[in-house]
Amino acid sequence: MTSDTDPFDNSALREKGSAFMPKFDAAGLVSAVVQDVASGRVLMLAFMNREAIACTQETGLAHFYSRSRQRLWQKGESSGNVLRVKEIRVDCDQDALLLLAEPAGPACHTGATSCFYRQLSGESLSPV
Amino acid sequence: MTSDTDPFDNSALREKGSAFMPKFDAAGLVSAVVQDVASGRVLMLAFMNREAIACTQETGLAHFYSRSRQRLWQKGESSGNVLRVKEIRVDCDQDALLLLAEPAGPACHTGATSCFYRQLSGESLSPV
Numbered sequence: 545m546t547s548d549t550d551p552f553d554n555s556a557l558r559e560k561g562s563a564f565m566p567k568f569d570a571a572g573l574v575s576a577v578v579q580d581v582a583s584g585r586v587l588m589l590a591f592m593n594r595e596a597i598a599c600t601q602e603t604g605l606a607h608f609y610s611r612s613r614q615r616l617w618q619k620g621e622s623s624g625n626v627l628r629v630k631e632i633r634v635d636c637d638q639d640a641l642l643l644l645a646e647p648a649g650p651a652c653h654t655g656a657t658s659c660f661y662r663q664l665s666g667e668s669l670s671p672v
Numbered sequence: 673m674t675s676d677t678d679p680f681d682n683s684a685l686r687e688k689g690s691a692f693m694p695k696f697d698a699a700g701l702v703s704a705v706v707q708d709v710a711s712g713r714v715l716m717l718a719f720m721n722r723e724a725i726a727c728t729q730e731t732g733l734a735h736f737y738s739r740s741r742q743r744l745w746q747k748g749e750s751s752g753n754v755l756r757v758k759e760i761r762v763d764c765d766q767d768a769l770l771l772l773a774e775p776a777g778p779a780c781h782t783g784a785t786s787c788f789y790r791q792l793s794g795e796s797l798s799p800v
Contacts, residue, residue, distance in 0.1 A: 561797070564794075631791050652763075652764050654688075660762065667691065667692045668690055
């Protein structure tokens, strides 16, 4: 949320401007949603720091920052299931990115096409 | 990421089980992506705490937790642009949710259909 009275508030610039001003959280991260550019399926959600964004832009392959491993990683670096990024979109307050990508294989490390392979009903999960 | 040797690691249960075991971060939050169930468009990304998940399940209307305002909010509570949640999906490690929803109006507070209304090229943003 924003304040109209804060002269140091960049929210208007962030929302309406043409400059990329990612709003990193305290850990230096923004959220990144990956959507299959062909099927429209949401494949996964991960986090990116400044370096992950730069590496993704430079290579065209999705890079993320692992909070648990505390390091940069390229999606598919071990499995080969890379994500070829066709477009990067930015949300209104620039704290989230949407990567439109072509997956080379299953996006999920479990082998599922998408990490979102279960639906919630009450407290129970069942396959989509 | 998980450890095969940690006996207290719930990762296998989280990935393969049928029990909802959300993995909240240090702030008690999981990420939530909202996708238009009809168009497939990714509309927004926000955060949910336990209460937001419960309120969403009870009412069928998307509720989130605002990190900046530090309170629960119902999407559309002031604008009327509620999100009617048709399905909630959970990702492999249960730290992200995907809400498949019918939006009552523009999802973005700027009036845009989706919060992701700009694409990134180098350091510049342009309308999608």
